[in-house]
């Protein structure tokens with residue numbers, strides 16, 4: 249059976265998986281979506297709800313399916329598993345989600361799948377490693393959504409503060425998708441102007457260092473706030489997932505801060521973390537390896553080390 253590069257399978261029909269399927273349908277990003285969940289009834293209900301909008305939107309074939317549907321899919325997006333309860337960190341989910349990830353990867357492989365894995369389930373960096381190790385796929389075909397969401401949160405926060413359109417803000421949060429992530433201020437630009445040059449001219453901040461600290465805190469704590477109030481996050485992560493799916497399916501070669509596995513990184517063994525990478529039809533075609541200022545290199549190393557410790561704790 250030929251791989252259908254415009255067909256994707258989404259595992260997990262919860263808040264993230266169902267919202268991602270909906271967003272992809274609204275945008276017409278792919279031709280076909282198979283939605284798979286251990287709770288088949290839930291997947292079928294989500295599909296029915298999405299399908300009933302089809303006369304009003306784009307033509308995308310969407311079905312509740314089983315793992316056999318992964319066989320000819322070009323991409324499988326994994327969103328299944330436990331989510332954070334209020335007050336829990338992403339790493340707190342590790343023990344619950346590793347077993348789920350292993351069983352899902354096995355079921356996908358048993359279907360004869362030959363495409364690209366995209367992992368969204370948390371803790372996403374450790375689980376990207378688990379998907380890599382359990383699948384035996386080459387590293388460039390196992391991608392974690394990483395800090396795309398955190399980077400969008402950074403851009404939105406800076407835009408709101410500076411009263412500029414978020415699309416004119418560029419920048420990345422790097423490292424683990426979790427509490428050790430950090431905004432790489434050396435890469436933040438506003439309308440193409442480096443952050444450090446824009447701010448004195450703008451003059452809105454009394455104290456730039458305080459602004460940076462507040463921004464980091466807001467970005468790191470965003471998910472906790474949303475989960476405390478409404479139980480889960482779904483819209484921004486679904487849009488982040490759509491950007492990734494489109495970049496792969498349409499070979500857009502966007503540069504995105506995705507989580508990639510590293511068997512070795514500055515003396516660390518077996519880690520995964522986000523750094524800007526070119527994402528297209530082959531998966532990761534290149535990680536944009538470039539040096540950061542020393543203080544950011546230290547943050548990146550510490551974050552990568554934290555993930556490596558958890559990967560080791562997971563038994564790899």
Ligand SMILES: NC(=O)c1ccc[n+]([C@@H]2O[C@H](COP(=O)([O-])OP(=O)(O)OC[C@H]3O[C@@H](n4cnc5c(N)ncnc54)[C@H](O)[C@@H]3O)[C@@H](O)[C@H]2O)c1
Nearest residue numbers: 260261262263264285286328329330331368369370480485
């Ligand atoms: N990477 C990110 O930026 C990011 C952002 C938001 C959420 N997440 C993570 O995504 C995951 C899903 O979150 P959610 O809010 O959609 O949770 P949810 O509880 O709404 O949905 C999870 C779904 O997974 C299904 N499921 C559980 N075990 C399964 C299995 N073995 N096989 C198939 N389906 C299974 C459940 O039936 C449920 O429908 C969580 O781990 C969450 O932390 C990641």
